[in-house]
Amino acid sequence: MWMLAEGLESAVAIGVLWAALALPGWVDVRWWWVALAIVAAVGYMVVVPQWRYLVHRWEVTDTAVYTQVGWWSRERRIAPMSRIQTVDYTESGLSRLFGLATVTITTASAAGALSVAGLDRTVARQLADELTHKADAVEGDAT
Incomplete structure (x- = not known):
């Protein structure tokens, strides 16, 4: 893609x-x-x-979501589960041709949302569900 x-x-x-x-x-x-x-x-x-x-990476643990993107300059971000406000699943027209999707994690951070792009549709749906359940289980108001 x-x-x-x-x-x-x-x-x-x-x-x-x-x-x-x-x-x-x-x-x-x-x-x-x-x-x-x-x-x-x-x-x-x-x-x-x-x-x-080679550079694009992501990981989910019980406490946070970790992402790494960029090819000239690298950006590594960590979003604690307690800060997650929304989890969005999207398929662009091009990604749909390849059976891929993007999961966007919005937090209370001024740096903006984290995105995990180029995931298999099934993996993306499972990730969105997993993050929604984990974020919901954490006490706090995500601010």
């Missing part, structure tokens, strides 16, 4: 570059720029999703 998403983004970028280079006033060297952009886009499409897969 990540490869397809990166491929679509790269195709749009190459299309915009192609259209910009077709404007009057550009020299014949412009086709080298398009070729370079295509090579860079294909490289980006292949490398970035694999790198994201």
Whole structure:
């Protein structure tokens, strides 16, 4: 799914570059720029999703949810069960094609919600149910 998403983004970028280079006033060297952009886009499409897969991690314990995301800069977050306010399950159009879903955990943190993306639908539903039950079992008002 990540490869397809990166491929679509790269195709749009190459299309915009192609259209910009077709404007009057550009020299014949412009086709080298398009070729370079295509090579860079294909490289980006292949490398970035694999790198994201190696870095993207999550774990649920009885006391907290741990996530790690990012490929240039890494972000590790911990959300204690007592701070969880909502648990959302979503399927985008693209993720639906691959049978995947995202679980978003909203907390009382100023840093925003935690997301666990690219999960198998069944795993995502089970995770959402598990987090809902664990958060409900913890005393407190999640603020």
